[in-house]
Amino acid sequence: MTSLSQELDLRKPVFAFSKGGVSAGRHERLANLKELSERLGLSQTTVSRALNGYPEVSEATRKRVVAAASELSYQPNQNARKLATGKSRTIGHVVPLGDHDMINPHFSDFIAGAGAVYNQNGYDMLLKVVTVDEEQDAYRDLAIGNRIDGVIVHGPIVGDARPAALSKLGLPFVVHGRLIDTADGYAWVDVDNVGVFKAATEHLLGLGHKRLGLINGLETMVFAVHRREGFEQALQAAGLSSDQRLMRSVEMTEPNGYEATKSLLEHDDAPSAILCASSLVALGATRAVRDLGLKLGEDISLVTFDDCLSFLGGGNTSEVETTAIRSSLRSAGEVAAQLLLGIIDGSAKETQVFMDTEFVLGKTTSPISKG
Amino acid sequence: MTSLSQELDLRKPVFAFSKGGVSAGRHERLANLKELSERLGLSQTTVSRALNGYPEVSEATRKRVVAAASELSYQPNQNARKLATGKSRTIGHVVPLGDHDMINPHFSDFIAGAGAVYNQNGYDMLLKVVTVDEEQDAYRDLAIGNRIDGVIVHGPIVGDARPAALSKLGLPFVVHGRLIDTADGYAWVDVDNVGVFKAATEHLLGLGHKRLGLINGLETMVFAVHRREGFEQALQAAGLSSDQRLMRSVEMTEPNGYEATKSLLEHDDAPSAILCASSLVALGATRAVRDLGLKLGEDISLVTFDDCLSFLGGGNTSEVETTAIRSSLRSAGEVAAQLLLGIIDGSAKETQVFMDTEFVLGKTTSPISKG
DNA sequence: AATACTTTCCAAAGCGCTTTGGCAGTATGC
DNA sequence: GCATACTGCCAAAGCGCTTTGGAAAGTATT
Numbered sequence: 001m002t003s004l005s006q007e008l009d010l011r012k013p014v015f016a017f018s019k020g021g022v023s024a025g026r027h028e029r030l031a032n033l034k035e036l037s038e039r040l041g042l043s044q045t046t047v048s049r050a051l052n053g054y055p056e057v058s059e060a061t062r063k064r065v066v067a068a069a070s071e072l073s074y075q076p077n078q079n080a081r082k083l084a085t086g087k088s089r090t091i092g093h094v095v096p097l098g099d100h101d102m103i104n105p106h107f108s109d110f111i112a113g114a115g116a117v118y119n120q121n122g123y124d125m126l127l128k129v130v131t132v133d134e135e136q137d138a139y140r141d142l143a144i145g146n147r148i149d150g151v152i153v154h155g156p157i158v159g160d161a162r163p164a165a166l167s168k169l170g171l172p173f174v175v176h177g178r179l180i181d182t183a184d185g186y187a188w189v190d191v192d193n194v195g196v197f198k199a200a201t202e203h204l205l206g207l208g209h210k211r212l213g214l215i216n217g218l219e220t221m222v223f224a225v226h227r228r229e230g231f232e233q234a235l236q237a238a239g240l241s242s243d244q245r246l247m248r249s250v251e252m253t254e255p256n257g258y259e260a261t262k263s264l265l266e267h268d269d270a271p272s273a274i275l276c277a278s279s280l281v282a283l284g285a286t287r288a289v290r291d292l293g294l295k296l297g298e299d300i301s302l303v304t305f306d307d308c309l310s311f312l313g314g315g316n317t318s319e320v321e322t323t324a325i326r327s328s329l330r331s332a333g334e335v336a337a338q339l340l341l342g343i344i345d346g347s348a349k350e351t352q353v354f355m356d357t358e359f360v361l362g363k364t365t366s367p368i369s370k371g
Numbered sequence: 372m373t374s375l376s377q378e379l380d381l382r383k384p385v386f387a388f389s390k391g392g393v394s395a396g397r398h399e400r401l402a403n404l405k406e407l408s409e410r411l412g413l414s415q416t417t418v419s420r421a422l423n424g425y426p427e428v429s430e431a432t433r434k435r436v437v438a439a440a441s442e443l444s445y446q447p448n449q450n451a452r453k454l455a456t457g458k459s460r461t462i463g464h465v466v467p468l469g470d471h472d473m474i475n476p477h478f479s480d481f482i483a484g485a486g487a488v489y490n491q492n493g494y495d496m497l498l499k500v501v502t503v504d505e506e507q508d509a510y511r512d513l514a515i516g517n518r519i520d521g522v523i524v525h526g527p528i529v530g531d532a533r534p535a536a537l538s539k540l541g542l543p544f545v546v547h548g549r550l551i552d553t554a555d556g557y558a559w560v561d562v563d564n565v566g567v568f569k570a571a572t573e574h575l576l577g578l579g580h581k582r583l584g585l586i587n588g589l590e591t592m593v594f595a596v597h598r599r600e601g602f603e604q605a606l607q608a609a610g611l612s613s614d615q616r617l618m619r620s621v622e623m624t625e626p627n628g629y630e631a632t633k634s635l636l637e638h639d640d641a642p643s644a645i646l647c648a649s650s651l652v653a654l655g656a657t658r659a660v661r662d663l664g665l666k667l668g669e670d671i672s673l674v675t676f677d678d679c680l681s682f683l684g685g686g687n688t689s690e691v692e693t694t695a696i697r698s699s700l701r702s703a704g705e706v707a708a709q710l711l712l713g714i715i716d717g718s719a720k721e722t723q724v725f726m727d728t729e730f731v732l733g734k735t736t737s738p739i740s741k742g
Numbered sequence: 743a744a745t746a747c748t749t750t751c752c753a754a755a756g757c758g759c760t761t762t763g764g765c766a767g768t769a770t771g772c
Numbered sequence: 773g774c775a776t777a778c779t780g781c782c783a784a785a786g787c788g789c790t791t792t793g794g795a796a797a798g799t800a801t802t
Contacts (some may be wrong), residue, residue: 032788043752048790058750075515079453081786083757088450090497095486100703102489103483105682107474113498115466124518125498129486144446146758243476254654255684282680283625283654290661311476311651313626323645403758414782418759429780451758456788517788 017297036074037283040065043257051076082146090124091340092148096135102251103129104155105280106307106329112177113333114152114269121341123149136165143169149338152176156222174340174351176332177223187351189336191327193223196357197230198277200303200325203359205238208300208368211246213264213271215257215281219249227277227305239371246271257284265292265300272302277313282322321362327355393574402445411439422447453517454541461495462711463519467506470692473622474500475526476651477678477700484704485523492712496522509534521711523547527593536653545711545722547703556711558714558722560707562698564594566673567728568601568646570695571674574730575644579739580672584635584642585653586628590620598648598676610640617642621652629653636663643739650683653693667718692733698726 037047040191042061042140050057050065057065082088093111097103111125118125126148129140139162142148150172153162163186166173175188207337214231217224232242245267248260257276261284264271276282282304289296296302306324308314314328332355342348402410408418413432421428421436428436439445453459464482468474482496489496497519501509511534513519521543524533525549534557537544546559575583585602588595603613616638619631628647632655636644647653653675660667667673677695678687685699703726713719 033790034391034788044789045753045791048752049751052790061750073511073515077454077788078516078518079450081790082450082756082789083454083759084759084788088665089523093498095483097483097487102484102681102685107481108476108479111498112466112468112472112500115498116502118467119500119505125500127482127486127496127498129483129490129496131487134490140444141446145449147449159548220680251684253684254478262766287659309476310473311624313624314473360641404760405758416761416783417781420781423760427780451787454789455758455760457787468751501763583802657766 002212006333014066023283023346025084026190033074033076035069039072040068040334046289059271070336081134086146088124088147088149089122090126090148091118091337092128092139092142092151093129093154094124094128094135094138094142094151095154096130096132102253105253106278106309109153109309109329110154110333112310113330113335114337115333117334117337117341120337123341136161139166139171140169143171150174150344150351152336152340157220158222158225160222172340172343174336174343176336177221180222180225184352187339187348189298189353189355191223191332191333191355191357193226194230194233196305196325196327198225199230199359200275200305201234202238204275204301204303204365205234205240205299207273207365209271209273210240210368211243211269211271211273213246213248213261213274214295215250215260215264215274215276215285217249217252217277224249229262245269252278252281254280254287255282257281258288259284261288262292265289265294271300273303273365274301276304279304279306279309279322279324282306282324285314288320297362297364297366298369301368303365306360323362324360325357326360327357331355392638402443404447406444407439407445410443411436413725416652419447424649431582435626436596437678458518459518459520460493460498461498461519462489462708463497463507463510463513463522464520465499465501465509465513467501467503473624476624477649477680478525480678480680480700481704483681483705484701484706485701485708486704488705488708488712493711507532510537510542511540514542517609521545521715523707523711528591529593529596531593543711543714545707545714547707548592549597551593551596555723558719560703560710560724560726562703562726562728564597565601565604566694567596567676567698569605570601570730571646571676572602572605574694575646575672575674575736576605576611578644578672578736580642580644581739582640582644584632584645585618586631586635586645586647586656587618587620588623588648595620595648602646616640623649623652625651625658628652629659630655632656632659632662636660636665642671644674644736647673650675650677650680650693650695653677653695654683657693668733668735668737669740672737672739677731683699683704692731692735694733694736695731696728697731698728702726705732 025355033047037044038341040047046057046061050062051069095107115125123125130137153173153175156175156177160179163175163179171177175186178188178190184267201212214228216228219225219228235242246264250256250260255353257280259272264274282302285302286296289300294300303323306326307329308326335353335355339348339351339353341353355369401688404415404418408415412420417432421433422440453698466478486496486716498508500712510522522537524544524546526548527548529551531550534546534550544559549559549561572583585599587599590596590599606613617635619632621627628651631647635645645656653673656673657667660671665671674694677697678700679697706724706726710719710724714722
């Protein structure tokens with residue numbers, strides 16, 4: 001239909017001979033520190049200090065310097081500054097692409113939150129997209145190459161080796177989520193997944209449902225393990241045994257939610273209520289329920305965990321309000337970023353943070369119908 | 372339900388006195404270039420050249436150097452390297468958060484594609500999340516501060532000032548999308564939105580539909596303008612006039628798709644077919660259609676633009692295949708990144724690229740039913 | 743008036759790398 | 773056999789900033 005593309009192969013070795021380059025008019029820096037200081041009749045030291053807020057400079061000169069700097073739109077060369085200070089003022093986010101080359105859709109909201117905080121504090125965000133097997137090296141290279149001052153660990157898995165590796169590298173980090181069976185002491189920001197799923201399950205049990213389905217995330221991920229734990233704890237407390245046939249563990253996409261729901265409901269002993277690990281999954285579940293000619297909130301109840309993804313309306317889903325446990329992923333990003341910056345500059349106190357959650361009663365849950 | 376959080380306020384001025392810091396055991400660099408060269412009995416020059424693939428070094432010594440480097444897991448300090456070369460080997464992506472603080476959900480797939488390419492070529496990705504009014508300055512600071520070698524411009528809008536500003540800064544850039552009414556000559560990667568929506572509209576017209584609805588993206592965005600153009604061109608060619616009441620222009624989220632569809636269909640002179648600008652919108656449309664008790668592909672036809680978002684199944688939506696125009700956003704990210712790197716090192720030839728698209732006939736379109 | 747601080751600024755030494763300009767030593771041209 | 777070219781390496785000069793260790797001038801102390 002449209003024209004072709006992608007025939008360009010510009011791949012090059014990392015260290016190539018590439019010198020020149022096309023960009024002729026490379027921005028002629030209006031001034032570097034030297035020029036600026038000469039123009040002001042001051043030493044570089046003084047100018048630098050004036051700009052960086054050190055006290056060894058009179059208010060009068062500071063004002064003069066700041067004025068001149070903004071006048072000439074002077075910006076210190078960050079690379080020089082990083083070299084001199086040994087700090088890069090950059091936080092790394094290493095994002096491994098899953099088996100199916102899928103980038104976690106929940107990721108963008110977290111990033112939005114974290115990124116905003118970095119910005120406010122004069123930090124940069126370095127995003128590294130890697131394949132799963134490159135991930136280990138990625139952290140090492142970033143750390144040793146002095147490119148980052150800290151890192152956020154995304155999506156901790158069972159038996160995750162990253163925190164230990166990072167500790168050894170001496171690189172400050174915050175885990176978004178928690179580890180399993182690991183000595184405590186690392187910093188994390190997480191939702192109380194066990195408690196939250198236990199409560200959600202209890203809610204359904206309280207409505208009289210006895211057969212509950214769970215469409216969980218991949219149980220290689222710690223959060224999914226926790227959610228299952230909460231689910232099973234509640235069942236057990238109610239004297240019910242959990243049934244493997246009512247549980248699914250999938251990557252949290254819409255189509256997966258659809259398929260999982262279908263396979264659950266087409267079962268002869270189908271559940272009367274379903275818990276979903278993500279609103280993306282719930283979306284697929286909703287589609288499946290309708291495709292099967294069932295009514296949500298009547299024939300079948302649904303509770304989902306809602307990350308308040310912005311592209312799904314930020315939790316404020318229109319019309320049919322889904323019963324949900326909400327916790328803004330974006331806020332999580334903000335909190336994690338704040339925490340990491342706090343750790344880096346030594347001001348952090350509490351380094352393990354539970355995010356707020358909110359239980360929202362919607363129209364998708366109702367007492368079990370007498371079938 | 373769970374415990375509190377977010378009471379930590381670690382905000383600090385950009386240039387603070389923060390010296391020390393918590394991270395006691397800062398990674399004790401096994402070696403810097405000096406140490407490494409001493410240990411090898413060579414000069415820094417030679418070691419540097421050996422590692423960077425310059426020819427003025429014998430193969431024998433090069434091997435010796437490379438071996439030692441990997442043995443000691445030596446990694447050159449990137450900040451020093453950047454300062455010395457004047458290149459940062461970093462590409463910037465400035466992501467403004469929309470009015471509603473929404474991060475574009477399509478963004479993550481693009482990033483995944485681009486990030487992979489950067490990685491393969493030894494480039495880093497700097498992601499800057501800004502508010503809309505900070506955006507202009509963001510580019511300037513990144514450029515003048517020498518932090519990036521190039522930038523990808525996301526989501527060009529009508530009357531976009533960024534390309535001109537970037538040209539003036541001398542910063543190489545690639546636009547993801549195109550501009551309107553601007554002298555050509557800048558680099559872009561885009562889909563032929565006009566052609567593609569024209570073709571999709573013709574498809575529906577060919578099935579006998581006369582009243583077509585369009586749920587477009589925000590028409591401040593160039594791509595939405597183009598899509599509407601294609602839509603209207605096809606209508607006009609068929610001797611139909613376009614009806615404002617059948618068009619919606621919304622941020623492409625699921626709830627917006629739901630609302631727009633409902634408002635279209637609850638109209639007394641409702642369309643018999645709808646075009647959606649994103650599968651996210653189509654998802655909402657699907658939900659709305661069913662909520663209204665209608666059957667997709669029978670009572671109403673639907674065509675959508677499909678960016679092959681990974682969290683929606685990468686275009687391979689299960690079951691009910693939606694008729695769609697597909698073009699992988701992730702590939703677009705790859706192509707844009709390749710192009711930008713090519714421009715930077717001067718090897719790029721064609722700098723304006725149309726992405727491939729594919730028309731997929733699904734089950735959501737059918738000849739108009741005799742109503 | 744002499745001493746002791748303070749305040750305000752500066753010269754110069756890095757930070758760790760790349761890169762220029764040369765210098766030996768060996769190979770090539772006539 | 774001498775001039776000319778490579779080849780393979782090195783010393784030293786930056787890159788543009790921060791930061792240490794003063795020094796000069798102003799102020800306070802006795």
